[in-house]
Amino acid sequence: RHSVSYQGSCVDNVPIESWFSLLKCESLKLHHISTRNQAKQLVSEYVIYYNQHRLQEQLKELTPIQYRALALY
Known part of the structure; x- marks a missing residue:
């Protein structure tokens, strides 16, 4: 597996690794995936659920879309 992080910066991938873990636990492991199109x-x-419906504790119990909208105003 090839890393695209800067050398010596092991924490660069922490947020995306956490997101992939949630994806697997909350979605992929709940379904029998038989085709690439089904996985896609x-x-x-x-992604839609995570951004538009899933409340985030670290975002004050808002969705990412709601939190971003508040930050822009």
Whole structure:
């Protein structure tokens, strides 16, 4: 596996590794995936769910979309 982080910066991937863990636990492991298209569809649906519906404790119990909207105003 090739890393795209800067040399000596092991924490660069922490947020995305955490997100992938949630994706697997909250979506992919709950379905029997038999095709690549089915996997792509599940990931697309999870991205929408994560950004628009899943409340985030670290974002004051808002969704990422809601939190970003508040930050812009």
